[in-house]
Amino acid sequence: MLDTARAAGVPVVYANDERDRWRSDAPGLIREALEAANGALIAPLAPDEGDAVVLKHRYSAFDHTALDVLLSSLQVERVVLVGAATEGCVVQTAIDARERGLKASIVVDACATTDPELERTALRYASLVGGVHLERWDG
Secondary structure, eight states: OHHHHHHTTOOOEEEEEOTTOOOOOHHHHHHHHHHSTTHHHHGGGSOOTTOEEEEESSSSTTTTSSHHHHHHHTTOOEEEEEEEOIIIIIHHHHHHHHHTTOEEEEEEEEEEOSOHHHHHHHHHHHHHTTOOEEEOOOO
16 A cells, blocks of 8 residues: 555655653654564565655544644645554544545454454544545555
């Protein structure tokens, strides 16, 4: 999915939890993750040079970050979300995107959860109440 987006010229933006470090060191967080025991698993998902990285401290990638400024500068009209903690970070970011006038989609089979029942509830809420489009990746 990432390669397809990049090849089409679609901006790829990462939002990562800074884990209460308050250092604003995105390259350091990425390097640490890649050097960890299972780093090879996430290597294909790591940002490429030129991908933007937003560090966050809350569930939503919009909450107290410059994400809205970045997306505006890129003239983005729709965000397509994938990631971990579907029922928390992904859904909250999608709803916040909608509140900012953006279209939002969640690629449900490119997300992870630790609680499938809670994930189903959150996705249903995001779709029916938040107006978030749910889709599957067929790439």
